[in-house]
Amino acid sequence: MGILLAIQGAVSQGVLWGIMALGIYLTYRILDVADLTVDGSFALGGCTCAALVTAGMNPWLSLVVAVAAGMIAGFVTGMLHTKCAIPAILAGILTQIGLYSINLRIMGRSNTPLLKTPTIFKSLASMTGLAQNWVSMIVGAIFVIVLIAVLYWFFGTEIGSAIRATGNNENMVRSLGMNTNTHKVMGLALSNGLVALSGALVTQSQGYADVKQGTGAIVIGLASIIIGEVIFGKKNSFGTKLASVVIGSIIYRIIVAVVLQMGLNTDDLKLLTALLVAAALTVPVILDKRRQAASYDPMTDKKDGKGGK
Amino acid sequence: MLTISHVSKTFNPGTVNEKKALQDINLHLEPEDFVTVIGGNGAGKSTTLNMIAGVYPIDCGTIYLDGVNISRQPEYKRAALLGRVFQDPMMGTAANMQIEENMALAHRRGRKRGLRWGVTKEEKEVFHEELKRLGLGLEDRMTAKVGLLSGGQRQALTLLMATLQKPKLLLLDEHTAALDPRTAKKVLSLTEEIVTEERLTALMVTHNMKDALRLGNRLIMMHEGRIIYDVRGEEKKKLTVEDLLKKFEDASGGEFANDRMILAE
Numbered sequence: 001m002g003i004l005l006a007i008q009g010a011v012s013q014g015v016l017w018g019i020m021a022l023g024i025y026l027t028y029r030i031l032d033v034a035d036l037t038v039d040g041s042f043a044l045g046g047c048t049c050a051a052l053v054t055a056g057m058n059p060w061l062s063l064v065v066a067v068a069a070g071m072i073a074g075f076v077t078g079m080l081h082t083k084c085a086i087p088a089i090l091a092g093i094l095t096q097i098g099l100y101s102i103n104l105r106i107m108g109r110s111n112t113p114l115l116k117t118p119t120i121f122k123s124l125a126s127m128t129g130l131a132q133n134w135v136s137m138i139v140g141a142i143f144v145i146v147l148i149a150v151l152y153w154f155f156g157t158e159i160g161s162a163i164r165a166t167g168n169n170e171n172m173v174r175s176l177g178m179n180t181n182t183h184k185v186m187g188l189a190l191s192n193g194l195v196a197l198s199g200a201l202v203t204q205s206q207g208y209a210d211v212k213q214g215t216g217a218i219v220i221g222l223a224s225i226i227i228g229e230v231i232f233g234k235k236n237s238f239g240t241k242l243a244s245v246v247i248g249s250i251i252y253r254i255i256v257a258v259v260l261q262m263g264l265n266t267d268d269l270k271l272l273t274a275l276l277v278a279a280a281l282t283v284p285v286i287l288d289k290r291r292q293a294a295s296y297d298p299m300t301d302k303k304d305g306k307g308g309k
Numbered sequence: 310m311l312t313i314s315h316v317s318k319t320f321n322p323g324t325v326n327e328k329k330a331l332q333d334i335n336l337h338l339e340p341e342d343f344v345t346v347i348g349g350n351g352a353g354k355s356t357t358l359n360m361i362a363g364v365y366p367i368d369c370g371t372i373y374l375d376g377v378n379i380s381r382q383p384e385y386k387r388a389a390l391l392g393r394v395f396q397d398p399m400m401g402t403a404a405n406m407q408i409e410e411n412m413a414l415a416h417r418r419g420r421k422r423g424l425r426w427g428v429t430k431e432e433k434e435v436f437h438e439e440l441k442r443l444g445l446g447l448e449d450r451m452t453a454k455v456g457l458l459s460g461g462q463r464q465a466l467t468l469l470m471a472t473l474q475k476p477k478l479l480l481l482d483e484h485t486a487a488l489d490p491r492t493a494k495k496v497l498s499l500t501e502e503i504v505t506e507e508r509l510t511a512l513m514v515t516h517n518m519k520d521a522l523r524l525g526n527r528l529i530m531m532h533e534g535r536i537i538y539d540v541r542g543e544e545k546k547k548l549t550v551e552d553l554l555k556k557f558e559d560a561s562g563g564e565f566a567n568d569r570m571i572l573a574e
Contacts, residue, residue, distance in 0.1 A: 154424075158417060161406070161427035165414055168403035175362070175401070176470075177388035177418045 003261050010257035012133050014250030015140030016201045017220065021249045022147060022242060023194030024221035029241075030155070031187040032167040033081075036092035036218055040099030041073040041192040043214035045199025047103040050112040050209030059120045063200050070196020071189040073099060078185030103211045110211045119204035136205045143201070147194070148242045155238060163187050195221075216270050219277055224249035226280040252276075310510045311338040311478055316360060316370035317534075330356040332534040334370070338478070338512070342541075343504055345521040346514045347553070348531035349561065354514040355396075357531070358480045361512070363387045375477040389419030392471030392509075394464065394484040401467030404456030408447060408466065411455055412436045415470035439469055443499065461492030465499060472503050479504065479511040486516060497524070518550045532560045 020042055027035040045066040052062040073095055080091035104110060125135045154160045165173045166183040173180050195217070203209040228248025232240065255276075256269065264272065318331040331353050338344060346354045360367050361374070363384035371380045379387045395401050402411050413428040413436075433451065440448035443465050447458075455463060464484060471479060481500065485493035501524055504511050515521050521528055528545050530538035530553070537560045540548065 156427050157424045158422035158427050159424060161410055161414060162422055165403045165406060165411075168405050169400070171395075171400050172403055173414075174385045175388055175391075175393045175395075176414050177385055177420075178414075178422070179383075179385045 003258070006257040006261055007254055008133055008137075010253035011250050012136035012140060012205070013202070014253035015137060015144055015246065016198060016205055017253065018140070018144055018198075018224065018246035018249035019147060019201065020195045020198035020217060021221045021224035021245045022144075022151065023191040023198065024218065025225055025242065025245045026151075026187055026191040026194070028222065028225060030164055030167050031184060031191075033088045033184065033188070034092070035074075035077060035188060035191060036089060037073055037077045037095045037099075037188070037192055038092075038195050038218040038221060039214040039216065040096035040103070041070045041195045041214070042199040042202075042217040043103050043209075043211055044073055044099050044106075045070050045196030046203035046209040046213050047106045047112070047211060048196070049200035049203050050114060051106050051108075053114060053117045053119065053204070054112060059118055059123070059204060063120070063197060066200035067193045067197045070199075071193035073196070074189035074192030075185060077192070078181075078188040081188075082181035082184055100211065107209065107211065111208060112210075113208045114204065115207060119207070121205050132205075140201065143197075144246050148239065148246075151242055152239045159183075159186070216273065219270075219273050220252065221249075223252050223273055223277045223280070226277060227251050230280060310340045310342070310375060311336070311361070311512075312371075312373040313337075313357075313361070314371050316372060317368050318356060318360060318365065319368060329534050331360065331367075334360075334534075334536060336529070336536060336539075338510055340510055341508050342527055343509075343511045343525035344513070344527045344529060345525045346512060346529050346531060347516070347518060347521045349557075351533075352531040353534040354531050355482050356534075358393075358482050358512060358514060361387075361478070362391055362393060362480060390477040392418075392474075392476030392479040394467050394471050394479075394481050396483040396486050398460040398463040398467070398487055401470065402455045402463050405454060407452045408440070408455055408458075409433055409436055409451040411466065412439075412470055412473065415473045418474045439473065442502075443469060459492075461488050461496060464488060464492075464496050468496065468500060468503065472507060472509065475507055475509070477510065479509045481511060481513040483514050483516060485520075500524075518553050522548055522550065522553070530556060530560070532557075 020038070024035070024038060027033045048069045049059075049062045049066045052065055053059050057065075077091050077095040080086045080094060081088045084091075086094070121132055121135045121139065124130075124139065125132050128135065130138075155164055162173065162178050163183045163186060166178075166180045166187070170180045173183070199214065203213070225245050225248060228241075228244035228246075231248070231251070232244035236244065256272075259272065260266065260269075313334055313336040316331060316334045317329070320326070320328045320330055334353075334357060346357070348354050359365060361372060363379065363382060363386075367380060371378060373379070374387070374390050377390070379390070393401070403414070409428050409432075413432055416432060436451060437448045440451070445462055445465060447462065447466065455466065458466065464487075468484070484500070485496050488496060497520060500513070503509070511525070513525065522545070526545065527539070527541035528548070529536050529540075538556055
């Protein structure tokens with residue numbers, strides 16, 4: 001019974017973290033930028049939300065502010081990258097490091113419990129009489145469905161197509177009269193807004209915010225994307241791809257729940273995640289090389305003089 | 310239409326790698342001029358086109374296009390006036406996007422982009438007709454990813470995209486050099502057709518002297534960052550490959566032999 005409960009918790013966590021994975025998907029796969037702001041902006045979302053809720057703000061409204069904060073973080077990374085010509089990875093790291101201090105300032109301490117403050121999940125749970133886990137799962141699922149629909153629409157519009165093209169071929173985008181820098185900043189802001197939303201939702205659902213809650217978030221997001229791609233393949237329609245990212249996030253959480261149930265030390269979790277991502281990225285490369293090697297034919301056994309010596 | 314005055318460009322100034330790519334370029338194009346540009350490697354042909362397109366900032370001088378001073382405008386702003394096709398067939402299209410999505414992006418060149426849908430139904434009909442004239446069967450594959458097309462198909466598509474919105478000036482930077490001879494011929498005849506039909510003003514860099522002589526109403530030859538020969542109209546029609554080789558030899562002295570390869574067909 002314990003494992004079932006753990007898996008149920010894992011699914012609801014997976015859905016909420018899946019929103020972050022969607023944000024990472026925008027930069028990693030669509031813009032083709034490795035954005036390391038994520039670790040900072042995830043915590044930013046959580047810390048902003050926790051500080052505001054404990055100060056008495058409506059928990060729903062605090063989500064909106066968290067998204068805005070995340071978008072500003074993405075905007076800063078975008079500016080550092082485009083205006084100051086700092087490589088994207090470094091620009092992201094700079095914002096991330098800066099955000100650590102900012103997050104501490106926002107909360108005034110490193111950890112804020114939300115035990116006595118209202119959260120969207122608590123109020124919905126008391127309203128519907130459902131268990132918190134179920135509420136998290138349902139609310140998360142509604143958020144995810146709405147967000148996927150909005151993203152699907154947005155990336156079909158003129159601006160959305162232009163952002164996709166920027167991740168594909170910047171040279172072409174400029175030659176067709178579009179400012180690639182604007183697209184990158186927009187993409188990064190949008191992505192980090194989603195990441196911060198996820199951070200805020202996770203914070204409200206787990207009942208506390210921690211300044212370190214974003215550590216390794218980028219790797220977890222990549223793991224979700226890659227798990228999704230391994231299971232559903234890379235050649236799907238855009239909507240399916242977005243859905244597979246969230247499903248990847250859920251599967252990641254289930255894997256974690258299972259290995260923890262099997263007795264893995266939580267301290268080893270980050271190492272496990274890193275290994276998982278490294279393996280998932282390596283396996284296709286090795287398989288491809290093997291296929292190549294297997295299909296190689298030196299033609300030495302042909303006697304017509306065309307192969308071998 | 311285009312007026313370039315006293316434009317120079319030096320790469321890596323003050324270092325051992327200093328390269329005077331353009332030296333005091335002056336060029337005036339009338340509307341509907343179709344100019345072919347020839348010259349050896351490093352003569353400044355591509356750099357001239359890139360300066361007009363705004364890929365690099367110029368060191369001095371001015372560039373006016375259709376009465377607008379574009380000398381210091383960023384690349385994406387000038388693009389509203391320019392159509393461009395590059396030597397590398399991969400450069401002009403987005404591989405992971407559909408043919409119609411690529412065309413829709415090109416169709417909006419120089420226009421404000423908002424939250425309207427990226428490809429409209431009317432556009433799809435227009436694109437279908439436009440693709441037909443390529444004669445490559447692409448009109449039946451409009452939702453295929455561009456990455457699936459061959460280099461020649463991509464180059465033909467880029468050419469079509471560059472002229473979907475009539476440009477004030479069409480810049481063709483050795484756009485057939487990376488293609489096999491048959492495909493190159495096809496893309497070139499398509500170029501000729503489009504430029505003539507749409508009455509475009511165009512600058513075409515080529516390594517092929519025969520093409521340079523056969524196409525267009527004007528020819529310029531570049532050497533070491535300068536325009537050393539400029540001929541048009543009847544005079545150009547009478548030119549032969551031998552005349553050009555002679556001209557080139559006079560200008561470059563002993564370097565002729567080195568450049569022979571690239572001048573031959």
